[in-house]
Amino acid sequence: MKRLRILPLSMFRRSQIVGFLLGFSLASSVAAYQLLDEYQKASAALQASVEELKLNTDKVSAHVRRIEAVEKDLKALADASASKDEISRVRAEVKKLYSGLHTEFLELRAHIWGIQQDVHKLSEQKSTEVRV
Numbered sequence: 001m002k003r004l005r006i007l008p009l010s011m012f013r014r015s016q017i018v019g020f021l022l023g024f025s026l027a028s029s030v031a032a033y034q035l036l037d038e039y040q041k042a043s044a045a046l047q048a049s050v051e052e053l054k055l056n057t058d059k060v061s062a063h064v065r066r067i068e069a070v071e072k073d074l075k076a077l078a079d080a081s082a083s084k085d086e087i088s089r090v091r092a093e094v095k096k097l098y099s100g101l102h103t104e105f106l107e108l109r110a111h112i113w114g115i116q117q118d119v120h121k122l123s124e125q126k127s128t129e130v131r132v
Contacts, residue, residue, distance in 0.1 A: 082090075
C-alpha cells in the first residue's frame, strides 16, 4: 500500500493564511473601488450643485440690481412729485382764482347789462323824436 503523505500542519496553516490574505486583498480592492466610485459620483453631484448655485446666485444678483434701479427711480419720482399739502395749497389757490374770475365775470355782465339798458333807453328816446 501506498502511504499517504500527510501534509504538515504548518503547510495547512500557510495555505489558510495565504487564502485569507488573498480574500482580504480582493475584498479590500472591491471596497476601495466602490468607495472611489461613490466619491467620484458625490464629487460630480457636488460640482453640479455648485454650478447650479452659481447660476441661481447670478439670477438673484440680477434681480437685486433691477430692484435697486426701480427703488432709485421710485425715489426720484417721489422727490419730483407733489405732496398732499402742496396739492391742497395749489387747489385752494385755483379755487380763489376761479372765484375771483367768476366775480369779475358777474360784474362785467352787470356792467354790460347796464350799458344795454342805457342804449335801449337812448334808442327809445331817439325813436320818439321827430326830426324835421
